[in-house]
Amino acid sequence: SQQGEEDPQALSIQEGENATMNCSYKTSINNLQWYRQNSGRGLVHLILIRSNEREKHSGRLRVTLDTSKKSSSLLITASRAADTASYFCATDAGGQNFVFGPGTRLSVLP
């Protein structure tokens, strides 16, 4: 069953703008992770947020987690052309595999 579903599926913004992506899931989780994937490349781990955390920062990345709404958001501030990639959320329910959504394809235009 589909667990993590990203929204929107595609997003185009201008360089310097902020990009916000959302992820919804269905069951209880231990943690949620965001990954970036450049076209034709592997996954790059961005950030992990645990179920008892509400917000985490890493450089220009800000992740929030709302377990009551079963949703998470990834905010990239002051976006750059190099941020162009697909972004996936992956939910970890402990003992089960990750299930991925289709991802958000972010295009940052110079």
Place this chain on the structure above:
Amino acid sequence: GAVVSQHPSRVICKSGTSVKIECRSLDFQATTMFWYRQFPKQSLMLMATSNEGSKATYEQGVEKDKFLINHASLTLSTLTVTSAHPEDSSFYICSARGFNGMNTEAFFGQGTRLTVV
């Protein structure tokens, strides 16, 4: 965070040959490893789950004789694509789950792009 290393990152092979992909957990013991496949512009689809020392559990529609999985140790799992065909060309990614002292957490390898010519 924990590191999961996948090797090779890219491989090109001839149709009919077999290819082995390794997945290693570098700084933790992985009790469970997962193998995913990703088609172009699509999300990752789980192929199989393997626990150390036991047979892998395959998802529906995944041929176990085609995709051989071995999880012989707590730090290494291998996926062998046997008698590869062009339709097996894809991106294969593993993830490893281990105990961090409080909970289990899982992390992903970098992925392997397989091209069968």
